[in-house]
Amino acid sequence: MTVQPEGTPCWADAMFTDLEGAKVFYGEVLGWTFGESSSEYGNYTQAYVDGKAVAAIVPPMPGQPIESIKSAWCLYLASPDAAATAEKIRGNGGEVLMGPMQVGEFGSMVIAKDPGGVVFGVWQAGTHEGFEVQGVPGAYTWAEVVTREPGRADAFFPAVFPYTVKRMDVEEVDYKVFEIGGAPVLGRMKAGPDDLSPEAPNYVSVYFAVEDCDATVAKITLHGGQLYFGPMDSPFGRFAAVGDPGGAAFGVIALGTTVGDMPGMVAE
Known part of the structure; x- marks a missing residue:
């Protein structure tokens, strides 16, 4: 690795x-x-x-x-x-x-x-280099900065890390992608009034891949977790925003269940 x-x-x-x-x-x-x-x-x-x-x-x-x-x-x-x-x-x-x-x-x-x-x-x-596998069921697959203050995130992260920035060409969504060497590595989503409760902080949503989004959501609620949003189809996979019984929010996405065409990306 x-x-x-x-x-x-x-x-x-x-x-x-x-x-x-x-x-x-x-x-x-x-x-x-x-x-x-x-x-x-x-x-x-x-x-x-x-x-x-x-x-x-x-x-x-x-x-x-x-x-x-x-x-x-x-x-x-x-x-x-x-x-x-x-x-x-x-x-x-x-x-x-x-x-x-x-x-x-x-x-x-x-x-x-x-x-x-x-x-x-x-x-x-050092000896621990990080994820030993990604993009398979149960493993990390994507993350996005979910923030009410997108301008601050957009200025900060590319100044600290060697990111180039592209904007998703979809009018109703304020979403950007930070890339390294032309490969997308991190998303930035503007949080609307319905995306975060007033007391919830801006945060990084970590997504784990699953075989079946709906079946996973059912397991999450059965075992004391929360469903915040979804499941919803997308060109990237069927996904949901969820939380565990301890209150930690995360996302699950079935990468093999895609609907629709990939959106265009515009360089910033």
Whole structure:
């Protein structure tokens, strides 16, 4: 596996107060199995699909007030130098919340916010290079910045990472795609008044691939999760916005179930 180019989504993890409950939920919904918790690193626990690492879950840090914890998926973007990326984040109006921090031999991490409050991670790979598989059922396949402040995201992310930007040529949708070397790696969607509740933060929506979107949504609600939007057909696949019992939002998409023509993209 090759280390991903700078700015490419390379890993995702989430914190849960009920780690065992999260294992049951994601095991049932996405077919994940779990490795041994690493006590040296706060019981960080990797999730696998067919033996390949796809994500991780972690309990709160000791002493962290339970009421302060809001479960959320964090997407990590690859960097050859986490410290230099942290400086770019600060220099372009973002905020570094944690790090740069060395995580043993695995790599170095940063947790940050864009100027609109979107939380994301930065990962400088060591022995842990990131996703071992993508785009198969149960694995990461796409992510998009969902924000009420698209102008801030549009200025920030291409200044920090080497993105070129294209706009989706659809009048009723404000959607842009950040590309690296001509390949799309991350979306940016303007959140309308019905897309986010007033108390919900701007965030990165992480999508996991599934065989059957409707069947997966049924499993999600059966096991205590929430359906926020969909399922809906698209040229990219049938998808839905959902949440787990801990409140962490994510997306599921059946890549093989496509409807309609691909929209045109216009260079910015």
